[in-house]
Amino acid sequence: MPTPSIDWPAVRAAAFRLTLPRTPIGGRVGERLGSGTGSSLEFQDYRSYAPGDDLRHVDWAAYARSELLAVRLYREEVAPRVDLVIDCSRSMAVTDEKLRAHGEVTALLACACASTAADSRMITTASRQPEPLLRAEDVERALACDAARSALEGGHLPLRRRSLRVVVSDFLFPHDPEALLPRLARDGASLAIVQLTLRDEAEPAAEGGRRLIDAEGGGELDLVMDPAAVREYRARFDRLRAGLSTAARRAGARFVHVTAGRPVRDVARALAAAGVLEAA
Numbered sequence: 624m625p626t627p628s629i630d631w632p633a634v635r636a637a638a639f640r641l642t643l644p645r646t647p648i649g650g651r652v653g654e655r656l657g658s659g660t661g662s663s664l665e666f667q668d669y670r671s672y673a674p675g676d677d678l679r680h681v682d683w684a685a686y687a688r689s690e691l692l693a694v695r696l697y698r699e700e701v702a703p704r705v706d707l708v709i710d711c712s713r714s715m716a717v718t719d720e721k722l723r724a725h726g727e728v729t730a731l732l733a734c735a736c737a738s739t740a741a742d743s744r745m746i747t748t749a750s751r752q753p754e755p756l757l758r759a760e761d762v763e764r765a766l767a768c769d770a771a772r773s774a775l776e777g778g779h780l781p782l783r784r785r786s787l788r789v790v791v792s793d794f795l796f797p798h799d800p801e802a803l804l805p806r807l808a809r810d811g812a813s814l815a816i817v818q819l820t821l822r823d824e825a826e827p828a829a830e831g832g833r834r835l836i837d838a839e840g841g842g843e844l845d846l847v848m849d850p851a852a853v854r855e856y857r858a859r860f861d862r863l864r865a866g867l868s869t870a871a872r873r874a875g876a877r878f879v880h881v882t883a884g885r886p887v888r889d890v891a892r893a894l895a896a897a898g899v900l901e902a903a
């Protein structure tokens with residue numbers, strides 16, 4: 624996938640942060656009680672050990688008794704974990720406009736994670752190790768990954784327990800939202816689904832004969848785009864979007880559909896209206 628062109632000044636000027644759960648997250652990612660990362664000596668609770676936890680906080684005495692790894696939570700143990708799942712399949716770069724929009728949406732979310740002081744990682748494929756999100760500019764390097772298919776198609780995603788999950792994809796691949804979204808939400812603290820498409824992918828116009836090319840598989844299909852075909856396509860896309868929205872609601876997740884070509888500030892407002900972001 625080529626490197627997207629990102630309007631960094633506009634992204635940084637958006638001034639939004641990731642929305643955290645409004646109620647104490649408690650047993651899933653720890654209560655949101657302060658702004659540190661576990662330095663307080665005031666003990667609060669236990670939770671199960673997860674890969675990446677500070678081994679200094681493991682209760683080894685409890686492990687000797689039960690053979691179960693548990694981590695002590697302190698009052699400042701509040702920095703949330705964010706797993707940012709990015710679809711880097713070729714369908715996300717079928718045009719320069721969509722690639723640019725993909726880069727800007729991802730960069731916006733990366734900056735929002737930084738504003739939240741979260742322990743953030745990017746997951747671009749199911750086979751590669753997640754990459755720490757240390758700088759917003761890491762987005763450009765991550766999006767240069769040319770995946771044969773979406774990270775969401777099959778396989779096991781390395782999602783962390785109790786993490787806040789944000790997923791960016793066009794979802795234009797065969798899937799069952801009633802199976803996919805519960806899998807993405809399982810053992811997490813929250814889930815946000817951002818569907819990004821071109822306007823033509825959501826609302827194509829009748830333009831006569833066209834050759835459709837599968838950006839990932841390479842297959843071709845000649846099709847006459849008359850008004851009847853356009854109506855049928857729009858109805859199928861609306862069912863896809865409605866299915867994602869319904870499955871998200873049932874999984875307790877947020878869902879928002881974003882159209883490529885919108886200014887960054889408008890995209891930020893749309894994500895805020897859906898509850899994915901909030902004003903910093």
